[in-house]
Amino acid sequence: MYIAIEGPIGAGKTTLARLLAERLGAEPLLEVVEENPFLPLFYQDRKRYAFKTQVFFLLSRYRQLSRLRERPLFGGVVADYLFDKDAIFASLNLEGPEWDLYLDLYRELSLKLPPPDLTVYLRAPVPVLLERIRKRGRPFEEGMDPAYLEALSEAYERHFARYAHPLLVLEADQLDYSQPGPDQDRVVALVKTQLAQDGRTA
Ligand SMILES: Nc1ncnc2c1ncn2[C@@H]1O[C@H](COP(=O)(O)OP(=O)(O)O)[C@@H](O)[C@H]1O
Numbered sequence: 236m237y238i239a240i241e242g243p244i245g246a247g248k249t250t251l252a253r254l255l256a257e258r259l260g261a262e263p264l265l266e267v268v269e270e271n272p273f274l275p276l277f278y279q280d281r282k283r284y285a286f287k288t289q290v291f292f293l294l295s296r297y298r299q300l301s302r303l304r305e306r307p308l309f310g311g312v313v314a315d316y317l318f319d320k321d322a323i324f325a326s327l328n329l330e331g332p333e334w335d336l337y338l339d340l341y342r343e344l345s346l347k348l349p350p351p352d353l354t355v356y357l358r359a360p361v362p363v364l365l366e367r368i369r370k371r372g373r374p375f376e377e378g379m380d381p382a383y384l385e386a387l388s389e390a391y392e393r394h395f396a397r398y399a400h401p402l403l404v405l406e407a408d409q410l411d412y413s414q415p416g417p418d419q420d421r422v423v424a425l426v427k428t429q430l431a432q433d434g435r436t437a
């Protein structure tokens with residue numbers, strides 16, 4: 236069983252991936268964005284650092300997800316990202332020959348990765364995302380541009396409107412699974428039900 240959680244910045248992906256991994260007896264597969272040395276520079280000058288930032292993410296995501304093919308998944312995996320995320324961000328930040336070169340690389344690498352058994356797409360309004368980003372407190376995200384978040388949310392909507400694999404869409408502002416309580420049980424139950432409907436067991 237391989238579950239991926241996606242959604243815009245601050246939607247609650249890592250929080251949900253940890254919770255599901257714990258409740259389903261699976262391994263969390265988490266991205267460490269702080270490992271990307273270009274990311275803080277990207278937020279200072281998006282045009283200048285977009286390509287370097289993206290290629291670093293592309294390679295590290297590819298390497299991490301490739302390992303899923305190389306070893307048996309005994310208890311399953313819950314990842315806090317989908318490989319497609321890379322192209323969603325790239326489509327907003329790259330253009331011209333850099334975008335063409337990037338897309339060539341992305342297409343080649345994506346062919347080699349398995350799709351998840353279930354993807355959970357977390358939706359939330361921009362003000363909620365901004366509040367959660369503020370609460371998380373990463374220094375380089377302090378001046379997050381609401382227009383960038385809006386464009387990113389729209390790109391996610393377009394992507395999942397034509398997504399061809401099993402998908403569960405959750406309104407992430409309606410469920411507080413960040414602390415113990417009934418919403419945690421509710422979100423776990425929703426995922427289990429979806430897995431069962433798709434013929435998978437958790
Ligand atoms: N469903 C939720 N309700 C309220 N707060 C949440 C929820 N999910 C996450 N949070 C909080 O929002 C912040 C961002 O969550 P995080 O999981 O890091 O988001 P993402 O991985 O999507 O960027 C964290 O401070 C987290 O505790």
Ligand SMILES: Nc1nc2c(ncn2[C@H]2C[C@H](O)[C@@H](COP(=O)(O)O)O2)c(=O)[nH]1
Nearest residue numbers: 243244245268288289292320321324376
């Ligand atoms: N330019 C890009 N930035 C990215 C990409 N993936 C993530 N990020 C940034 C967005 C956030 O500031 C931070 C963490 O992302 P979360 O979605 O985990 O909150 O990293 C990317 O591909 N390109």
